[in-house]
Amino acid sequence: KQEVTQIPAALSVPEGENLVLNCSFTDSAIYNLQWFRQDPGKGLTSLLLIQSSQREQTSGRLNASLDKSSGRSTLYIAASQPGDSATYLCAVQYNFNKFYFGSGTKLNVKP
Amino acid sequence: NAGVMQNPRHLVRRRGQEARLRCSPMKGHSHVYWYRQLPEEGLKFMVYLQKENIIDESGMPKERFSAEFPKEGPSILRIQQVVRGDSAAYFCASSPAVPGGSTDTQYFGPGTRLTVL
Numbered sequence: 001k002q003e004v005t006q007i008p009a010a011l012s013v014p015e016g017e018n019l020v021l022n023c024s025f026t027d028s029a030i031y032n033l034q035w036f037r038q039d040p041g042k043g044l045t046s047l048l049l050i051q052s053s054q055r056e057q058t059s060g061r062l063n064a065s066l067d068k069s070s071g072r073s074t075l076y077i078a079a080s081q082p083g084d085s086a087t088y089l090c091a092v093q094y095n096f097n098k099f100y101f102g103s104g105t106k107l108n109v110k111p
Numbered sequence: 112n113a114g115v116m117q118n119p120r121h122l123v124r125r126r127g128q129e130a131r132l133r134c135s136p137m138k139g140h141s142h143v144y145w146y147r148q149l150p151e152e153g154l155k156f157m158v159y160l161q162k163e164n165i166i167d168e169s170g171m172p173k174e175r176f177s178a179e180f181p182k183e184g185p186s187i188l189r190i191q192q193v194v195r196g197d198s199a200a201y202f203c204a205s206s207p208a209v210p211g212g213s214t215d216t217q218y219f220g221p222g223t224r225l226t227v228l
Contacts, residue, residue, distance in 0.1 A: 004153075034216060043202065043221035044154075089153055097167060098144060099204075099217065101153035 002027045004092050006102035013080055014110050021075040021105045023090030028068045031093040035064050035075050038087045038104070047088075048075070080109045113138065115205050115220035123226045130190040130197070132223045136205030143186040144204040144217060145178060154202060160186060193227045200224050 003026045013019055023033075032051050036044040048057045048064040050073070056065040063076040077084060087106045091099040116135040124130050136143050141162050146154040147170075159167040160180040171178070175193075180186040190197055201224075204217035 006153075032216065036219075041224070044219040046216075046219075049216055091154075093216070097159055098156035098170070099146070099154070101146075101155070103151075103153040 002092065002094060002100045004090060004100045004102040006088075006090050006105050008105060009103065010106040010108075012108040012110065015080060015082060017080050017109075018076070018078050019080055019107075021077070021088050021090075021107070023073040023075070023102055025071045025073075025092045025100070027094065028071050029094060030068060031095050033064075033066055033073050033093070034091045034099070035062075035073075036089040036091060038089055040087075044089065077107075080107075082109045082111050085109050115203055115218050117201075117203050117220040117223050119223060120221060121224050121226070123228065124193050125228050126194055127192050130193050130225055130227075132188040132190075132201050132203075132225070134186040134188070134203030134205075134220060136186070136203075137218055140205035140207050140218075142206045143180050144206075145186075145188050146202045146204065148200040148202065148222075150199070157188075190225075193225075195227045198225055198227045 005024045007022045030052050034049045035047040037047055038044050050057050050066045061078040066073045085108050087104040089104045090102040093099055118133050143160045145157040148154045156170040158171050158178045163182055175191045177189045200222045202222045203220045206217045
């Protein structure tokens with residue numbers, strides 16, 4: 001059974017800190033892994049997509065890594081800002097079909 | 112190129128009524144997926160459709176829920192005789208017919224927030 005777990009469930013940090021969000025998955029035979037951002041009452045914004053053959057992807061202050069053998073991915077946010085406050089969702093695809101989502105990490109960056 | 116469109120964005124129904132949620136995929140996409148997000152939870156897969164075919168409905172509740180993606184027009188998620196537990200955000204995603212590139216994935220719509228009174 002494919003399960004995706006995100007730790008921590010919630011995180012509160014002062015502005016400027018670097019932080020790491022964790023995602024683990026039980027089945028390592030993934031097709032790809034994607035990180036999304038969700039603002040309250042809003043839809044999903046895709047942040048980074050990592051194909052199964054890749055180890056990491058970077059976009060601006062965001063860096064996502066993938067370690068298939070250990071079933072883990074991390075999302076690193078550098079120099080956090082209040083505008084980064086949102087829920088971050090990790091999602092795994094095992095074929096070109098459905099995503100399995102974690103429950104998310106709710107991030108609050110305090111000014 | 113317009114993204115995935117969903118309507119209505121907000122829907123209020125009383126218990127026992129029917130809810131119809133619509134999803135128009137991105138141009139050129141023929142695969143549609145529906146997900147449900149309960150409050151404070153992640154998204155859960157419901158159903159995967161191609162034009163006129165249901166490919167995977169393993170996440171659909173056995174009763175009251177149905178989905179279609181006709182040859183013409185949007186995909187419809189229908190919930191009959193709604194109950195309070197159906198209150199959630201329903202997201203639609205679409206993907207191209209063939210996963211031909213490294214960036215091919217699902218693109219999500221803004222969601223429909225269903226409230227059952």
